[in-house]
Amino acid sequence: MIRLALRALCALASIAPVGAAAQDPAHPPHHTFELADFPLELGATLRDGTLLYVTHGTLNAARSNAVLVPSWYGGNHHGYDFLIGPGRALDTDDYFVIVTEMFGSGGSSSPSTAGLTHTSFPAVTIRDNVEATRRLVMEHFGITHLRAIVGFSMGAQQAFQWAVSHPDFMDVIVPIAGTAKTYPHGIVRLESALTLITRDPSLLAGHDTLSTAGTRAWSLHWSAWTRSTEWWRMELFGTADTPTVESLIERAERRSPNFRPHDNVVQGRAWQMHDVGDTPGFGGDVERALASIRAHVLYLPGQTDMYFPITDAEYERRFLRDVDFRPIPSVWGHMAGSGPTPEERRFLNEAIGDALAR
């Protein structure tokens, strides 16, 4: 019964309006940081830009205990709940944890919040997300130094970008299952997904939902890429809803009410474009940009990740001066970094807890 009540509470909270004053520490109120007209890296201006964020714990008087945790592709601020709270890596008795949502999340400025499409909404980059977050951290909280930045996937891209753009701003970055650059495979792989939205006949006809065929192809694409082949061989996909591969395939064409295709394209483009080497001053040289990082890097690639493969992470570690490289031992592919089972959650909490205790 308790479990049922808790589940009902979660379901409710997840659709709570921005700013709702929830008292449950697991559901902190949503805050909005106003960016007004925000100049973007590629030249356009984001009109009335907003950043959605939540906080956990208390900022100390010295403003020295803040940890920033930026969201990932398609994710919201709840993605990191398994790392946050008493006894966890981001212990709220010690740290003030700020969790931000990316542009395109549907919480921060996005096509869906602006009533725009992926073509009429301006292109945003990882560096735009970092700059917006920097303004929140400095202007709103008066914080000039972060203890750490912890991020999974596109959150890891943001952590790397912070460390290149503002090398003295943090002691530690923790990129989880994410690299400092999207290598050509990532660009092509993402294009093979994004084209299912950008060329969808239903979307091109002005609707804001994909065709059934497009929904099916999109869903199957992500199914095949997010977990490892070993995860599939071990048949870890079985759930009450999809006990078999056939049922999983059949279910692929059911639309999710939370799917906002235009938002997915805006975030996907930011992912494709990312390269810390393009930070001003590095002339496209990812190796030199990585070598400029002064923070300690706890690098946590997924052992079986097909998005940000461990070979890319192994390449990048060679240029980092202060790195602790700990692959997540898991068959969960990319999802390993999101803490899918108690094993990954324990590994991530221990590794991040150790790095923060240094």
Place this chain on the structure above:
Amino acid sequence: MIRLALRALCALASIAPVGAAAQDPAHPPHHTFELADFPLELGATLRDGTLLYVTHGTLNAARSNAVLVPSWYGGNHHGYDFLIGPGRALDTDDYFVIVTEMFGSGGSSSPSTAGLTHTSFPAVTIRDNVEATRRLVMEHFGITHLRAIVGFSMGAQQAFQWAVSHPDFMDVIVPIAGTAKTYPHGIVRLESALTLITRDPSLLAGHDTLSTAGTRAWSLHWSAWTRSTEWWRMELFGTADTPTVESLIERAERRSPNFRPHDNVVQGRAWQMHDVGDTPGFGGDVERALASIRAHVLYLPGQTDMYFPITDAEYERRFLRDVDFRPIPSVWGHMAGSGPTPEERRFLNEAIGDALAR
């Protein structure tokens, strides 16, 4: 003049009608084996079934020097040319090499040869391909024992099936970058491609070419899966036609005149369905089926293959009684097994040559 005449002959042979008597050893004449009304595993009958094949070398009087080489997904009999000829693994001074094309190749019975679609053409399986090939080998050539069966990808699936269905028929099988079963990842991954054909609006409207959007998505899908992520990071994709990732993406929507979407679905379904465990007598048990193999197995998985991942091959090797397991050291992903560069061609020729010399 001689060279010019030879080239003209080659050009002719490659478009020569079935049975043309070309003299160039690199372009052996196409032969057709008539299967008449061929009963299929799933219950239907293939009307006027045909198998396209070519031969290299000479069958000896004892009929003991034959090697069978079955084709792969989307491939034709030329796919194995790098292994065949004097001084190569399948040395035509020693061996009589029979190269067959699968159902759905566009050479053997296929929707495109029968004027049918992927829904009106009957579903064929790997076991159907093996049975048709067995009839060719026994009925046409009078061969009751093969020195070896060598196959890449879906050709490897056929080699494994032969060894389970007819355990004393060959001395050696050489599965290259292919496994004895399509594990759930393969089924879902292939479905994410096949759905781009089966749900394409142009095809559904009765045309036999995909929409531009479908062509683009199909092409990008295969781009992202066939080579390894490391291959992409090393930027090995650059060609005169596609020097950049952007040009490669742009080119994805250009239709290939050789693309026969209905044939691709028929072959893809055979790939998805395959499991040697489903051979009569094994009750779906892939491990028991593998353990029944009596041939020597030279197992050559691709070190970086995302289609038939090395983890699946490592699982299967545990059940083989007589196996030499040699991963192909290559960043070419699945394509490593097709001999993309001199390094893979040398590795494959040496490994297969050794196994045949045993």
